[in-house]
Amino acid sequence: MCGTEQVPEPGDEVVDTTDAVFTSLLEDSAEELYEQAPCGYLSTLMDGTIAKINATLLDWLGLERSQVVGRMRFADLLTVGGKLYHETHFAPLLQMKGEVSGIALDIKAAGKQRMPVLVTSKVKTSDDGEPMLIRTTVFDARDRRAYEVELLRGRKAAEEARRQSEADRLRLQEALAVLQQSLLPTELPVVPGLETSSHYHTASPDLLGGDFYDLFPLHSGRWAFFLGDVCGKGPQAAAVTSLARYTLRAAALHEADPVTVLATLNTVLHERYASGEGRYCTAIFGVLEPDEGHVRVHLASGGHPSALIHRADGSADYLPTPGGLLIGVLPQAPFTAAHTDLLPGDTLLLYTDGLTEARTGPDRELYGEDALRTFTAAQTPAGPQALITALSGLLASFGDGLDDDTALLALGVPAPLPTPASDNLT
Template sequence: MNRGSEPAANGGRGLGSAVDAAFTSLLEESAEDLYENAPCGYLSTLMDGTIAKVNGTLLGWLGRERDEVVGRMSFSDLLTVGGKLYHETHFAPLLHMRGEVNGIALEIRAADGTRMPVLVTSVVKNGDGGEPLLIRTTLTDARDRRSYEAELLRARRAAEEARRQAEADRVRLQSALAVLQQSLLPDTLPDVPGLVTATHYHTASPDRLGGDFYDLFPLGEDRWAFFLGDVSGKGPEAASLTSLARYTLRTAAAYTADPAAVLATLNTALHDRYTSGEPRYCTAVFGVLQPDGDGFDVRVASGGHPPAVITRADGGAEFLDTPGGMLVGILPDAPFVGAHNRLEPGDSLLLYTDGLTEARVGADRGLFGEEALRAFAAEHAGGGPDGIVAALVELLSGFGDGLNDDTALLCLGVPATPDAAAEGKRT
């Protein structure tokens, strides 16, 4: 049974008959009609470029009559000034050399002066003896493509501008954060007769505020207070907590010289401030220095902070242990542990935050640790505070991405020579 005899649904003609009719109509369409009304422009030129044949589609794009074009114009006459130059210097030589050129973007110029982007493909037709006879050229409308490319270009430029703006905003933010971060640290440390000081602050990320802090300030009566700490969290909340901790410690020290009592005051301030909501706390070491002969008497108290390291003039190093000290701000009546020691000429006291000891090092990415720090400090004890901190800064730079937390260093030392002691050198 052929498709023409199949029953049709709803009494209409069958689908097979409709398809047959469409194919019959297509076969009856003349080749000349297909050429004239093709969805692209066709033209044939002599080898010198003179147009010998052109279809209706291209004439419509040009807004010209056939007798204006055939035998009177060359292909290059249809192009813009820039297109003519490209045709003469690149397109035509390449076509004659290869025999074909594919998908070249050009612009044709209509009779009214308007321009139309096209993609041009040309092929040289040869005679039986291989001699070139004519050039067949196809022009495809590229207006939609040009609009698409222009839109892509606009989108890319917009994206690049957004990226530049985001980078500029990031730089401004980092600058503002750096200024704010610096405001949470002393600009300089005061000169303390007979004492050398050295500090360093490493920010793990320039895009966020850190929570490490330190200070050194006079108490009067030939005494000096110092502290170093690390607040919980990062960002604006940490900055607020850091500011509160610094000013509370300085204020409390004006009323008592007992380091444990100073930390107890800070504990009360933090606990009362953050009673509701997420707990906020810090670790801290607070100490008091007082000249004693050719050295300094040192009294400290710690609240959950890593132990300070004392390096000795003979090259040894030991922890100034303060076991049992609670985190500051967690409990309403937290206990804080005090310790007492003495710095002789050539001795140094190193305070640090846990960004240093918790850095990941080695192939196994283990923690650097407190014992490694003690041994490292002993190796550089002869350099005093300046040498110890400089060596630690170099060490930190070698940790790479293993150093993922802020690190603060504060080192106080008694020079081994009287001349250095008189200078009260600081960095």
């Protein structure tokens, strides 16, 4: 019955099926195993003439045994390129070493097809070491070759995609650089009785920054300047930057009081972005009024780092503007005004927080305002251009510790030229 184990009766013969399987396998002759092997076998004389070949290889070639044995050499089974490689590399290497293994060749298969194979050959020698014949094993490499072709094709496609991606990235960087430059003055104007210099450091060529600055004339010989930093990066930050720049310029031409100008910008930003995602910025706006031997500075700040003054005597200190609120956050915002005079040899420095928030040292500590003041005081008072050059080198020294864009604007009164000593005539 199904599922019931049958117990042999006494005297019944018990057949071990495992032994029967092994017995059946042993009955297969060595010749049959040779002929029906999953790979090709052949033996050749030392001149390459085929003396023996198995059925597997004959089937691949589409030839009869009588067409091959004693009539063809191993090289005759190969394609033109394979035959050339066999004569120039394979055969000499086999003669020199007595064995070659895993050589990729192509044989002329049935139907005039090219069939990729891997060939291993070994020279059989007599007892006294004389070469007698060459035994060769031929492995079907069609699947492997197809895999290699697909792999190569995939690599080429990946490389082409990488090149295309890099080209697209370079085009994007060029477009972003042009757009970034459109948000900054091409060059600072020449201001009578004043030296000026600026610098813009882009932390990433793949992103638009939100730092901005400008210097432009007002009526009555006065000049306006501003420097600011929009929250965020990318196209939206660029749109806010453009709006802020043109608003500040237009407001200054109508009413140049720094607090009033920043209040106008606050109203514009808040009304424009209050209904959606809030957009805001920090900024310093100021007015320069040249006078006899010095320049009066009247400025106001909205949430921006304080301006730094490098005096002619080498000292450096901040012009405090505490309490100024971020611009665009509230409908009405307080802004802090400050006044100072720039004397000959003095330089006023405006900067964005990418400079002071750079990471330095093994602990990646913030660079900070104290370090900036110390660095500035260590510079020889030589005017805006010299100071900006020194600060540009400082920014470069931060390396990957500088992860935010940084804008610098320096305005200074030239120091008087030294009077040349005159010879006393006697």
